[in-house]
Amino acid sequence: MSKQDIGQMVTEMAIRVKEASRALAALSTAVKNRALIRTAQLLQEERSFITAENEKDLAAGREKNLSPAMLDRLELSDKVIDSMATGLREVAALPDPVGEVTDMKRRPSGITVGRMRIPLGVVGMIYESRPNVTIDAAALCLKAGNGVMLRGGSEAIHSNLALAQVLKRGLEDAGIDSEVVQVIPTVDREAVTCMLDLEDYLDVVIPRGGEGLIRFVTKTSRIPVLKHYKGVCNAFVDRDADIDMAVEIIDNAKTQRPGVCNALEGLLVHRDIAAAFLPVVARRLTEKGVELRGCPRSCSLVPDMTPADESDWGKEFLDLILAVRVVDSMDEAIAYIDRYGSNHSETIITNSYPRSQRFLREVDASAVMINASTRFNDGGQFGLGAEIGISTTKLHAYGPMGLEELTTRKFIVYGNGEVRA
């Protein structure tokens, strides 16, 4: 296809999804839930079709020598298909955020003013590799009353189109116009560039993938972007921390699942507790296979630590590696987090009430914690039900984004003939 043809195709898809999303915004919760549950059934009934289409992507991936990790993420195994179906049923069970009215107040003019929660409109998702995002993200967008335009990774094109086909049948079986979901059927990158220019039809873009993809989307888009670049989470073990508690939290945050964005990448230790704490935590982490990279003071307390170099501070290892630094004060800890953190998740381990409160107030991150593992920064753990991503920029949403973050609020006014004086 020529650039121009791609532009025209993407624009026409965007017009159709925008148009169809209007009716979706007014649909009852029951109809939306019926579509989600029907899609869950169809995913399981159409397992062999989905697997066959997925196999085309896997074969092409093997041909291109994708890494085993990449192929693993690409595979729609029975387990992944079942988990998509379960996810759909869970989203159906969540309360519908649309239509909630709050803050109704009588004003001196006589009018009553409040806010009504409404869908954002159309969400653009741009994501890499994992094809299950096609179902997971679409389910949340639809439940919140939004149309959705999906552009997955080129390696997963057959899988994504197969899943979209099943989803569209689920929508139609529930009586919903299936144009509310669009999957871009070409792997040409021009389609993304074009999509990011369609501010008249798309209300927000959510990129999910590596930092390169997210920077490209942010730089190119004329549409607002909800994103996080990376997760560089730190723990500050304060001078009067409970050492046993600190060891458990650091161990959990670093090793329970090291490849995710809320895993720990930096450990800051107050100098007054460093001699007592560092050897203990080092022993535990080393047993679990973690490589520690320390500042000179850390290395002098734990001689078999690797000396850190400048590039280790603020690095997203996503692996069993941890940067360790001794700090002189809470000021220094907070300054380190400001400089090297990524506004994702930061935790303090302390028994001091005033110091816990200062950390909570002054640290700028989407989730700031006291005496808890950074691994809790997650929509499910925080009670949002499910999440479509985590935002580390402050506009609209900061932290995990659930159904509510896929909506906005308009003002509503009940009057009785009032005019402005």
Added chain:
Amino acid sequence: MSKQDIGQMVTEMAIRVKEASRALAALSTAVKNRALIRTAQLLQEERSFITAENEKDLAAGREKNLSPAMLDRLELSDKVIDSMATGLREVAALPDPVGEVTDMKRRPSGITVGRMRIPLGVVGMIYESRPNVTIDAAALCLKAGNGVMLRGGSEAIHSNLALAQVLKRGLEDAGIDSEVVQVIPTVDREAVTCMLDLEDYLDVVIPRGGEGLIRFVTKTSRIPVLKHYKGVCNAFVDRDADIDMAVEIIDNAKTQRPGVCNALEGLLVHRDIAAAFLPVVARRLTEKGVELRGCPRSCSLVPDMTPADESDWGKEFLDLILAVRVVDSMDEAIAYIDRYGSNHSETIITNSYPRSQRFLREVDASAVMINASTRFNDGGQFGLGAEIGISTTKLHAYGPMGLEELTTRKFIVYGNGEVRA
């Protein structure tokens, strides 16, 4: 200055404001209020200095043959100076949104999760002409704990710099680092382009001015933008409207202040009431000097109406002109609003309960009203205290933006050693 020098200057200002905004975020309400009130005093004490600097801009404006309306907007008269001082005292009297904690809930894991309201960080304001925005916008940003980088119109450069100087003294007298306010001291447009690229230092940009400025900012910015392009507000007089009420509302919405964004630009009338209503409202509006431009059916009912052409539908007249159209149904009215409205303010005049509720739910605008004038869409009227603008895009804020919309919420977690299972 060369492009490169401007780039360096703007970047250094942005670094300084970002740095200073950290301390501002943690300041007590009392200190922020003291700065606002002190600035109000200083504005009145420094009246002759401000007026002298303003006179330089006015003289240059007369030289350049600016229109009387432009010169009027540029002038810092005694009345405008007093109103800036009053505005500062009013913002000081508003409740401080920062630090509010809500939604604290215990989770099954044992952690308690909630949200704390925090400043956005640094707000970039790009505005045209009226120099009082320098004080009004900065006051709201500072009260919400944000640093602010201001770039006003080139015609107002001396006035803006004089006001900034007064504001910086007010901050210093209250013990606040005056780097929290930056006014770009050059009229070169390169400074705007550079500012819009500084996503590491600015958290949000709010443009205020004509549609051209706002489109330029949206297209250029890598920073999220809160904006409204224009206000094309409509009223739908339903078949069972109270005719007297409808006349009062239409009159008020069109004529009370025709040059503002929440003034009425389009009137839709249900065909069943058109013959009874249109001649009455036309008489009232014509008496007030309003030119009516009607569809063929409207013109047949009110013979001295001007026939509308296609460009009149959805036009922001900002003048005593009103586009009038007879519609067959509420469906047609809503479709018209979808097509020609600007997501700003839309009102229905009706005595039907189900039809009022349908309009409220289905119309997509920042404020949807029943039996009230569109002129109420305003931060003060809605109870926000003051507004920094009105957003007609849905992310973060939809409608008037007050102090709360200049903040965001982070998640906070109280734990007792919990780890993720």
